[in-house]
Amino acid sequence: MSASSAVADRRLQQIELARRAVLFEGRGAPDALAGLGERDWIERSWRRCLAWGMRPEQPVAFDLVPAQAARRALDASHGLLQAARPTLQRLARAIAHSRYFAILTDAQGVVIGVDGPIDRSDRRAHLITRIGVDLSERAVGTTAIGAALTELHPVWLHRGEHFFLDTSVYSCAGAPVFGPDGHCAGMLDLTGIEAPERPELKHLAAQSARAIENALALAVPHALLLRLAWPSCDFSEDTDGLLCLDAEGGVVSANRAAREMLALPPGALPHCSELFALTWTLLYDVARHEAPLEVPLWSGLRLQVLAMAQAAARASGPVLLPRPAAVRDVRLPLKDLEVELIRRAVREARGNVAAAARALGVSRATVYRKLGRKAR
Numbered sequence: 001m002s003a004s005s006a007v008a009d010r011r012l013q014q015i016e017l018a019r020r021a022v023l024f025e026g027r028g029a030p031d032a033l034a035g036l037g038e039r040d041w042i043e044r045s046w047r048r049c050l051a052w053g054m055r056p057e058q059p060v061a062f063d064l065v066p067a068q069a070a071r072r073a074l075d076a077s078h079g080l081l082q083a084a085r086p087t088l089q090r091l092a093r094a095i096a097h098s099r100y101f102a103i104l105t106d107a108q109g110v111v112i113g114v115d116g117p118i119d120r121s122d123r124r125a126h127l128i129t130r131i132g133v134d135l136s137e138r139a140v141g142t143t144a145i146g147a148a149l150t151e152l153h154p155v156w157l158h159r160g161e162h163f164f165l166d167t168s169v170y171s172c173a174g175a176p177v178f179g180p181d182g183h184c185a186g187m188l189d190l191t192g193i194e195a196p197e198r199p200e201l202k203h204l205a206a207q208s209a210r211a212i213e214n215a216l217a218l219a220v221p222h223a224l225l226l227r228l229a230w231p232s233c234d235f236s237e238d239t240d241g242l243l244c245l246d247a248e249g250g251v252v253s254a255n256r257a258a259r260e261m262l263a264l265p266p267g268a269l270p271h272c273s274e275l276f277a278l279t280w281t282l283l284y285d286v287a288r289h290e291a292p293l294e295v296p297l298w299s300g301l302r303l304q305v306l307a308m309a310q311a312a313a314r315a316s317g318p319v320l321l322p323r324p325a326a327v328r329d330v331r332l333p334l335k336d337l338e339v340e341l342i343r344r345a346v347r348e349a350r351g352n353v354a355a356a357a358r359a360l361g362v363s364r365a366t367v368y369r370k371l372g373r374k375a376r
Helices: 003-024 040-051 067-076 078-094 123-128 144-151 201-219 256-262 282-286 310-315 325-329 334-348 353-360 364-371
Strands: 100-106 111-115 155-158 170-178 184-193 224-229 241-245 251-254 293-296 302-309
Touching (some): 003 040, 040 144, 078 100, 078 184, 078 201, 100 144, 123 184, 144 155, 144 184, 155 201, 170 201, 184 201, 201 251, 201 256, 224 256, 241 256, 282 302, 282 334, 334 364, 353 364
Antiparallel strands (some): 100 111, 100 184, 155 170, 170 184, 224 241, 224 302, 293 302
């Protein structure tokens, strides 16, 4: 027996010990369940299923929701499907030879999209990849889909870690997808049937979910896109915060990274002046420079901000945002950029400081102070 086979067999034995302890003997799961990191969520899911009166040996029906409910789910998830389509296509290429395929559900666990190498002749694959099938935890017990939607973080689930015996042929990775309002919009699942364990797929699912979240944020009509990064970090498609503003400086959408950087709770869509400790109209002027600016937050922290006008954001594509050369080479201090923008506003106002101040949304005294001139 090869070393990899021995490890795989040991994992299945550990899972079986944990199942016996929790599902049949009423004890806590042994430490063996933690074979791939923090796994308490599996036991929590198993116990929820038991509390609902489920038993592991019960057959699983994989029921479709009623046709009207399926239509409502598809209609409500139209934006999610549109945003996810390019990512699902890229995923299909990444997992083409792995015996895994992709499933997209709404926030209730109803399947709204699939992609990848699905063997429709295999009933086990066909049942779970039908549009409208209910794969929520209450319907099919512990799975990556139900766990990701409940725990709201990426998960990996192998064979007997599923609750029902009928679902113990599956191995799956899942990651929740958060919408522009910060609430969970659905989840992305990568599933294999009697396939080798691939816990690395959790990373792929999480990264793909972030790409879908970015596309969802950018799909909201906006006048200005702000890409956010900490001062010590380079701009990166994987980690950038995305904050979309309307023409008046109101936040209309944000990806999860931006919400974490700015401590925005779900649902919160403030005016950008509540986030950044500077004259908010400067952000629109900065977009003309295509250079990052270090911006102070009201908390005292600072962020790098790369402002991109709506046309530039659209030209760079729905998800993949290329870095302008200036991002690599230029770091403009806030003080210098503010002074330059104020000087330009005064020039455009033909020396009329009052008019320049009104255009910038600041007082005449502020203009004079920034330019080091005395008010007259």
